[in-house]
Amino acid sequence: METSVSRFLPAALVAAFCASAAYAWDVPYVPTPERVVKKMLDLAKVGPKDVVYDLGSGDGRIVIAAAKQYGARGVGIDIDPERVREARQNAEAAGVTDRVEFREGNLFDIDLSDATVVTLYLLQRINEQLRPKLLRELKPGSRVVSHGFDMGDWKPAVQLEIDGDWVYYWIIPERKRVGHPRETIPRRDEIRLRR
Numbered sequence: 001m002e003t004s005v006s007r008f009l010p011a012a013l014v015a016a017f018c019a020s021a022a023y024a025w026d027v028p029y030v031p032t033p034e035r036v037v038k039k040m041l042d043l044a045k046v047g048p049k050d051v052v053y054d055l056g057s058g059d060g061r062i063v064i065a066a067a068k069q070y071g072a073r074g075v076g077i078d079i080d081p082e083r084v085r086e087a088r089q090n091a092e093a094a095g096v097t098d099r100v101e102f103r104e105g106n107l108f109d110i111d112l113s114d115a116t117v118v119t120l121y122l123l124q125r126i127n128e129q130l131r132p133k134l135l136r137e138l139k140p141g142s143r144v145v146s147h148g149f150d151m152g153d154w155k156p157a158v159q160l161e162i163d164g165d166w167v168y169y170w171i172i173p174e175r176k177r178v179g180h181p182r183e184t185i186p187r188r189d190e191i192r193l194r195r
């Protein structure tokens, strides 16, 4: 199966990026189609115990769907105050304000340690910049689902196409032990001191 995303760049996102000459943020606003939202949440097996973070949450549709249709809690962050206002209104209309929260801010600054699922519709370059943060802050077993863009040489556990839209899925691995196992063996002088 094709793994390079370059042949499958979502046209809408790339067109929006090129059109926005005065664009100041990392990624322009293009919403994920509802059928792709459903596939992303199904793929991550989102359920009532999950806390879903959408980084660059737009009109809030992923977080709102996670709360309304899957019973999860959710947090969306977006740098555009207009999008945050819109997402809050949509959450109100969907009756999920008790389970979702939308914050205005930079996705690189949000603490992810509470999340069990992270969703992305950004750009390949941003995904790759985010990767160390995801691996550092998310608990092992947490899931990451990206619409449209992969993470370079961090190969997804699953990738699938839905009518021309690609979705990628990763599971955060156990943390590697730092240092060589022999470093955990006490040195001779430490053994003497312990006696």
Ligand SMILES: C[S@@+](CC[C@H](N)C(=O)[O-])C[C@H]1O[C@@H](n2cnc3c(N)ncnc32)[C@H](O)[C@@H]1O
Pocket: 013, 025, 026, 027, 028, 029, 030, 031, 032, 054, 055, 056, 057, 058, 059, 060, 061, 062, 077, 078, 079, 080, 083, 105, 106, 107, 108, 120, 121, 122, 147
């Ligand atoms: C392609 S849209 C995706 C919206 C939504 N996640 C979805 O899938 O429907 C990307 C969103 O990221 C937001 N964004 C761009 N750069 C950002 C940043 N540095 N921090 C937070 N949000 C950002 C944009 O305002 C936009 O709403």
